Amino acid sequence: MATTEYDGLGLVETHKVVLCEQGLTLDSGVPFGPITVAYEAYGTLSPAKDNAIMVCHALSGGANAAGWHEGNKHPGWWDNMIGPGKAFDTDRYFVICSNVLGSCYGTTGPSSISPHTGKPYGPTFPVVTVGDMVQVQAHLLDHLGIERLLCVAGGSMGGMQALQWAVSYPQRVKSAIVMACTHRHSPQQIAFNEVARQAIMADPAWNGGNYYDQVGPRLGLAVARMVGHVTYLSDRGMEAKFGRRLQNREKFGYDFSLDFEVESYLRYQGKSFVERFDANSLLYITKALDYFDLANGHASLTEAFTGSRSLYLLLAYSSDWLYPPVQMKEIAQAIRRSGGDATYCEPSGIYGHDSFLVEHEAQAPLVTSFLERAQKHREE
Amino acid sequence: MLRQRRSNRILIDDWVVNHAPAGGRVLDIGCGTGELLARLVRERNVRTTGIEISEECVVKAVQKGLSVHHGNVEEGLDHYADQSFDLVVMSLTVQELSQPMHVLRQSFRVGRQLVIVFPNFAHWLTRVQLALRGRAPRTPSLPYTWYESPNRHVLTIKDWEEFCQQRHWRCVDKAFVTKGKRIAWWANLRAEVAMYLLEAEPAARSQPGPAGARRTKKDDKNAAVANKDESAAKQG
Numbered sequence: 001m002a003t004t005e006y007d008g009l010g011l012v013e014t015h016k017v018v019l020c021e022q023g024l025t026l027d028s029g030v031p032f033g034p035i036t037v038a039y040e041a042y043g044t045l046s047p048a049k050d051n052a053i054m055v056c057h058a059l060s061g062g063a064n065a066a067g068w069h070e071g072n073k074h075p076g077w078w079d080n081m082i083g084p085g086k087a088f089d090t091d092r093y094f095v096i097c098s099n100v101l102g103s104c105y106g107t108t109g110p111s112s113i114s115p116h117t118g119k120p121y122g123p124t125f126p127v128v129t130v131g132d133m134v135q136v137q138a139h140l141l142d143h144l145g146i147e148r149l150l151c152v153a154g155g156s157m158g159g160m161q162a163l164q165w166a167v168s169y170p171q172r173v174k175s176a177i178v179m180a181c182t183h184r185h186s187p188q189q190i191a192f193n194e195v196a197r198q199a200i201m202a203d204p205a206w207n208g209g210n211y212y213d214q215v216g217p218r219l220g221l222a223v224a225r226m227v228g229h230v231t232y233l234s235d236r237g238m239e240a241k242f243g244r245r246l247q248n249r250e251k252f253g254y255d256f257s258l259d260f261e262v263e264s265y266l267r268y269q270g271k272s273f274v275e276r277f278d279a280n281s282l283l284y285i286t287k288a289l290d291y292f293d294l295a296n297g298h299a300s301l302t303e304a305f306t307g308s309r310s311l312y313l314l315l316a317y318s319s320d321w322l323y324p325p326v327q328m329k330e331i332a333q334a335i336r337r338s339g340g341d342a343t344y345c346e347p348s349g350i351y352g353h354d355s356f357l358v359e360h361e362a363q364a365p366l367v368t369s370f371l372e373r374a375q376k377h378r379e380e
Numbered sequence: 381m382l383r384q385r386r387s388n389r390i391l392i393d394d395w396v397v398n399h400a401p402a403g404g405r406v407l408d409i410g411c412g413t414g415e416l417l418a419r420l421v422r423e424r425n426v427r428t429t430g431i432e433i434s435e436e437c438v439v440k441a442v443q444k445g446l447s448v449h450h451g452n453v454e455e456g457l458d459h460y461a462d463q464s465f466d467l468v469v470m471s472l473t474v475q476e477l478s479q480p481m482h483v484l485r486q487s488f489r490v491g492r493q494l495v496i497v498f499p500n501f502a503h504w505l506t507r508v509q510l511a512l513r514g515r516a517p518r519t520p521s522l523p524y525t526w527y528e529s530p531n532r533h534v535l536t537i538k539d540w541e542e543f544c545q546q547r548h549w550r551c552v553d554k555a556f557v558t559k560g561k562r563i564a565w566w567a568n569l570r571a572e573v574a575m576y577l578l579e580a581e582p583a584a585r586s587q588p589g590p591a592g593a594r595r596t597k598k599d600d601k602n603a604a605v606a607n608k609d610e611s612a613a614k615q616g
Binding site: 333 | 442448
């Protein structure tokens with residue numbers, strides 16, 4: 001638990017609610033339900049219900065966006081951004097974060113027990129999209145009695161959800177903050193995801209996705225995470241963090257045990273991920289990312305934004321080569337050409353795609369001011 | 381952005397604010413920390429956006445509650461549809477641009493009117509420094525050493541007016557400033573800074589719009605002064 005210097009929310013808990021009991025029609029056309037949604041909420045909803053902010057997590061995140069859970073070694077994934085007096089100030093705003101459909105942190109996903117069979121869904125879980133994730137979040141908002149969000153915010157896959165929210169539910173979104181994101185998965189992004197999926201599926205322990213009564217594809221999942229993790233960092237960031245330093249040895253070992261610090265780091269990341277994430281969830285969520293194309297169903301990306309009157313804050317990171325700034329600029333252009341209002345900023349740094357999780361000092365003043373502006377903003 | 385006498389700065393901003401159509405849309409190219417845009421929002425109730433290359437300035441502008449594009453001008457302008465703005469402002473920026481021609485054309489594509497403010501390189505002090513002392517000029521409006529200067533282009537009032545005439549850009553209003561004061565005669569010799577309000581197509585002016593509605597007697601007087609300045613500039 002927290003040290004005395006900790007300035008965050010303290011202990012928080014995840015709530016669960018069962019939604020869509022009648023079933024939900026997924027983007028694939030498949031009906032699916034009921035859906036359990038795990039969510040957390042911080043701060044107080046104003047009587048006018050006009051201070052709600054939906055924060056959306058990235059690939060491996062969960063509902064615990066800020067504060068601590070009893071016994072956890074780390075606080076929530078955006079604890080540096082959410083809390084009293086922080087950028088998403090819980091003294092002023094009511095901040096909600098829910099685990100996405102298909103994940104493994106409480107919301108229904110492939111590892112959940114199907115109420116129809118009494119067994120884990122496994123590979124019978126339907127393929128879901130970012131649009132489906134957002135649809136479920138909209139049901140959660142209905143459940144909470146909130147009609148309209150002051151802001152929907154997120155980085156990476158969280159940014160995709162924020163964009164999808166603004167385009168799919170324009171009347172429910174007053175503003176959107178999108179960080180380190182894209183409007184559609186590029187071939188390079190799909191390629192890295194495919195390597196990750198193949199690593200899992202090539203592991204015999206994956207067993208076609210039916211492994212919940214066995215050990216599961218631990219090696220495959222670890223390799224998948226290692227590949228992913230490399231794409232979240234930058235060359236300069238790795239140079240600064242590891243250089244060519246050796247791990248626990250003075251000279252090369254001339255073997256394949258472990259030479260470099262960076263190898264040790266990746267192995268650790270892979271190993272610890274296996275303890276906390278479900279391999280099938282990684283398959284389903286990476287698929288949802290690959291299918292993401294905001295212009296889908298619209299004549300163009302610009303046209304997709306024509307119904308939206310949200311204010312946008314777009315933060316791209318110059319060192320992010322997985323979701324490079326050029327893709328964020330395309331979003332800015334489409335919003336502006338549709339007549340919308342987008343602020344685009346490209347903070348410098350070396351942390352690559354992970355910047356949105358660690359560069360809170362650069363982000364906080366921008367987010368704070370943008371939220372104040374969104375709150376004052378009156379639509380024409 | 382070019383450093384400038386504080387007194388000139390105030391006069392320039394006043395002039396731009398007076399020429400901004402109330403309730404209209406304004407784009408500030410090279411908006412810096414957004415001081416002018418914040419004034420435009422306060423005093424003219426315009427919808428504004430800025431383009432700025434410096435991260436530090438962008439953050440300060442966002443902290444003023446403004447909408448900004450962090451990046452270069454060429455790219456930022458390309459983001460907007462034709463005629464998205466009533467007014468595009470380029471205050472003390474044009475002399476620093478790598479492709480001023482392209483930016484000016486794009487400005488007229490996205491905006492109906494353009495305010496352009498530039499330091500006049502034909503000011504008498506620069507002439508004296510160059511002609512008599514044989515030194516690269518350093519003046520209050522051109523304060524940089526040759527190796528620190530962000531200025532890529534050297535232009536004068538005469539150059540600018542000829543340039544506009546060749547392109548059939550119509551001057552709606554103009555004003556010349558030195559030591560925080562407006563001046564009327566011998567502008568090309570005496571002005572530290574020149575300001576122009578331009579339109580690309582005179583035909584566009586016949587359409588009713590916020591610019592037509594906002595003209596006041598004071599503006600007409602300014603226009604009369606501007607006409608006088610035109611002949612004055614020729615003598616400079």
